[in-house]
Amino acid sequence: MKFTKRTEYNQLFDYPSFLKELQFDIFLKDLSVWCIENGNYHCRNLKFHNLVLKTLLELFSERGAKIEIFYMKQVYKSAFPSYHTELRYLDFSILTSVNIKGMFTNCKKMRLEGDVLMINNIIDNFTKICNNIEHLTLDSPNIGPKILQNNFLNPTSYTFLNEEIDRKKIISIILSKSFSITQSNSLTCLIISQRKLKTLVLSNQSPVNHLPFHHTIQMI
Numbered sequence: 225m226k227f228t229k230r231t232e233y234n235q236l237f238d239y240p241s242f243l244k245e246l247q248f249d250i251f252l253k254d255l256s257v258w259c260i261e262n263g264n265y266h267c268r269n270l271k272f273h274n275l276v277l278k279t280l281l282e283l284f285s286e287r288g289a290k291i292e293i294f295y296m297k298q299v300y301k302s303a304f305p306s307y308h309t310e311l312r313y314l315d316f317s318i319l320t321s322v323n324i325k326g327m328f329t330n331c332k333k334m335r336l337e338g339d340v341l342m343i344n345n346i347i348d349n350f351t352k353i354c355n356n357i358e359h360l361t362l363d364s365p366n367i368g369p370k371i372l373q374n375n376f377l378n379p380t381s382y383t384f385l386n387e388e389i390d391r392k393k394i395i396s397i398i399l400s401k402s403f404s405i406t407q408s409n410s411l412t413c414l415i416i417s418q419r420k421l422k423t424l425v426l427s428n429q430s431p432v433n434h435l436p437f438h439h440t441i442q443m444i
Contacts, residue, residue, distance in 0.1 A: 240287035243327075248296040249340075252314070255280070256307045274315045281318065285327040294331050294354075297363075298338030308339065316346040319353055328353040332420075337363040341403065347410040357418045362411065363427040366402040392416050398426070 259273045301308055318324060331354045340346065341364050395415055399408035415424060 238287055240284050240289050243284055243289035244291065245293040246291050246295070248294060249299050252277075252311075253299055253304055253307050256304070256310055260306065270310060270313050270315075273310065274318070277314070278318045278321075278324075281324045281327075282321075285324050289327045291328050291331050293333045294328070295335045296337065296340045297335065298340070311339065311343060316343075316349050319349045325353040329356065331357055333357070333359045335361040335363065337361075338365070341366075341407065341411065344406050344410050347407070347414055351410070351414045351417050354414075355417055356420050358420050359423045359425075360415065360418065360421060361425040361427055363425075363429055364402065365428055367426050367428045368402075395424075 255273070255277060259276060299307055319328070334350070334354065334357050336347075336350075341362060392412060396408065396412045399411050402408070403411065415421065
């Protein structure tokens with residue numbers, strides 16, 4: 225694959241340095257489309273895709289990007305089937321590399337939705353690079369009102385004690401009812417590792433449910 229050489233223009237601003245919000249699902253989807261059009265590769269052979277992903281993230285980090293808001297939402301499957309196939313094979317461990325992880329240090333707000341919560345390795349990598357999240361939203365059709373009501377949540381109060389063992393025990397029980405053991409353990413580790421976490425939102429906005437809801441848990 226040969227990239228066309230372009231003439232460099234003097235820019236008024238160093239645009240990557242202004243990057244504060246990263247909608248990772250859109251970024252990966254657009255990258256997928258570009259790679260299919262320019263890389264001539266198959267979903268199970270993603271060396272080219274992973275190389276471009278790594279190069280772009282390193283560029284963002286090198287130019288001073290500091291992500292404060294990170295979203296990775298569900299993408300419409302029928303419109304972008306290749307994107308969903310590729311998620312299982314992308315090398316998300318590159319997020320933890322020395323040349324990339326620094327731009328996630330100050331991430332304060334994160335929302336993970338739908339299929340993202342099914343990818344164990346990406347949750348584990350988020351745990352390694354993000355430890356200062358203040359507001360975390362987990363949105364999954366697996367989480368239902370009965371799961372929360374029947375698992376040690378006081379219906380008159382949404383506040384947990386600021387003791388790690390209590391928080392970890394309750395959250396682990398809630399998540400274990402919604403996900404597999406591996407997934408619930410990964411999500412619990414992500415939550416517990418956040419030193420500045422103020423709000424955890426367990427949400428279910430799936431259209432297949434008659435009563436979408438969200439439940440906010442405040443950390444004090």
